[in-house]
Amino acid sequence: MSELNRITEKLFKDNLNFPLILRQIDSKVNLEEYPLDECIAEQTKRYGEEAAPKICGYIKEKYGN
Numbered sequence: 001m002s003e004l005n006r007i008t009e010k011l012f013k014d015n016l017n018f019p020l021i022l023r024q025i026d027s028k029v030n031l032e033e034y035p036l037d038e039c040i041a042e043q044t045k046r047y048g049e050e051a052a053p054k055i056c057g058y059i060k061e062k063y064g065n
Helices: 003-013 015-026 036-047 051-063
Strands: none
Touching: 015 051, 036 051
């Protein structure tokens, strides 16, 4: 199983992995200024179509963008 599949599998088992993913994203961009469209595009490439809206939705809810 690839690392991406393991991360995706863990992501959907519980929300405990959101902080890990947010730390990885936050090291590259300021989450408070991260445009939703850009977030969806980048996270779809990294985590897939199913996970990206959940990740970006969580960022939008928590940081309000």
